[in-house]
Amino acid sequence: MKLRRLINRYPVQTYVLEKNDSVIRDAVLREMERGGQVYYLYNKVDTIVQKVSELQELIPEASIGYVHGRMSEVQLENTLLDFIEGQYDILVTTTIIETGVDIPNANTLFIENADHMGLSTLYQLRGRVGRSNRIAYAYLMYRPEKSISEVSEKRLEAIKGFTELGSGFKIAMRDLSIRGAGNLLGKSQSGFIDSVGFELYSQLLEEAIAKRNGNANANTRTKGNAELVLQIDAYLPDTYISDQRHKIEIYKKIRQIDNRVNYEELQEELIDRFGEYPDVVAYLLEIGLVKSYLDKVFVQRVERKDNKITIQFEKVTQRLFLAQDYFKALSVTNLKAGIAENKGLMELVFDVQNKKDYEILEGLLIFGESLLEIKESKEENSI
Numbered sequence: 001m002k003l004r005r006l007i008n009r010y011p012v013q014t015y016v017l018e019k020n021d022s023v024i025r026d027a028v029l030r031e032m033e034r035g036g037q038v039y040y041l042y043n044k045v046d047t048i049v050q051k052v053s054e055l056q057e058l059i060p061e062a063s064i065g066y067v068h069g070r071m072s073e074v075q076l077e078n079t080l081l082d083f084i085e086g087q088y089d090i091l092v093t094t095t096i097i098e099t100g101v102d103i104p105n106a107n108t109l110f111i112e113n114a115d116h117m118g119l120s121t122l123y124q125l126r127g128r129v130g131r132s133n134r135i136a137y138a139y140l141m142y143r144p145e146k147s148i149s150e151v152s153e154k155r156l157e158a159i160k161g162f163t164e165l166g167s168g169f170k171i172a173m174r175d176l177s178i179r180g181a182g183n184l185l186g187k188s189q190s191g192f193i194d195s196v197g198f199e200l201y202s203q204l205l206e207e208a209i210a211k212r213n214g215n216a217n218a219n220t221r222t223k224g225n226a227e228l229v230l231q232i233d234a235y236l237p238d239t240y241i242s243d244q245r246h247k248i249e250i251y252k253k254i255r256q257i258d259n260r261v262n263y264e265e266l267q268e269e270l271i272d273r274f275g276e277y278p279d280v281v282a283y284l285l286e287i288g289l290v291k292s293y294l295d296k297v298f299v300q301r302v303e304r305k306d307n308k309i310t311i312q313f314e315k316v317t318q319r320l321f322l323a324q325d326y327f328k329a330l331s332v333t334n335l336k337a338g339i340a341e342n343k344g345l346m347e348l349v350f351d352v353q354n355k356k357d358y359e360i361l362e363g364l365l366i367f368g369e370s371l372l373e374i375k376e377s378k379e380e381n382s383i
Contacts, residue, residue, distance in 0.1 A: 012130040012138050019141040021058055028059050031108040038090045041111040045070055045272050052092050066092040069272030094272045097128055104132035114140035224298040224314055226291055231304045232357045234284035254288040263289045286361045293368030307353040313346040329370035335363035
């Protein structure tokens with residue numbers, strides 16, 4: 001079935017490129033010459049004012065405003081109204097504009113560090129332009145000389161390729177093909193897919209398959225899939241994020257945490273979009289970060305019972321670590337532990353009596369980081 005094109009609407013012309021000041025300046029001036037306005041997406045609240053100054057120096061002819069989620073409701077509303085009324089040529093903004101802001105006169109969009117964003121997010125952001133009968137332009141930029149991952153490259157090329165109106169379904173299917181998935185169309189699976197979202201389900205399925213394969217592909221796996229049972233309240237409450245779709249999106253991003261940098265970026269994004277978060281969300285983010293490091297050192301399970309936490313490792317770690325490696329990693333933490341072997345699997349048993357939840361998570365994080373450093377050092381020396 002062909003998707004019907006909306007009357008007098010054009011596909012957004014999309015470009016993927018290294019960040020280039022000349023391109024930015026020329027594109028902004030071209031938009032201004034036809035009486036239009038520009039969105040400049042910059043998703044770092046702490047340095048957004050500095051970004052405004054850089055753009056002002058680059059394009060002194062332009063009037064520039066900015067918005068982000070930490071502004072008061074009055075400030076935010078007034079700035080958006082000023083932009084709608086044409087008082088600003090450029091609006092520097094965080095992903096707060098992803099939904100709900102339709103300004104027909106804004107028909108050029110720049111996205112910095114577009115390779116950090118998911119395909120569906122890029123598609124939503126690109127939808128902020130092209131709301132009139134003018135041809136709109138979207139520039140998806142990444143840092144000069146940066147080597148982007150294969151998945152990021154596919155994601156950017158996919159959003160570039162889907163320029164037809166009504167291509168949201170194609171985007172969803174492309175997102176699935178980039179991530180890879182098995183047969184998701186079974187009757188018993190459909191309700192679960194609806195509840196967690198198509199992309200997150202694909203990720204969960206991929207992780208489950210990898211876990212089931214176990215040591216069958218131990219020589220090619222780069223990380224495990226640790227199961228954490230910590231008896232810590234950690235979730236996204238309805239009082240913080242009420243929209244189910246947004247919850248699914250954030251849960252997915254938490255599962256994608258890979259290091260402290262994108263952990264901190266997600267913290268900033270949550271504050272920007274939804275405000276200061278409660279402790280249960282803070283713990284959820286911290287657990288996501290802890291898991292990312294424990295996955296990389298092939299932890300199989302972390303379980304808390306009363307005043308003890310047991311970490312069980314996969315068999316593959318027998319050829320990766322010596323007993324002294326575990327002791328070295330433990331020495332930099334605030335936790336005491338003993339080392340044992342159970343059914344051929346290495347185990348660490350931590351004493352967490354009188355420890356607060358945040359102290360436990362911090363100790364596990366430091367342990368995971370330290371053991372990963374040991375692993376990476378060994379890999380470098382073996383080359």
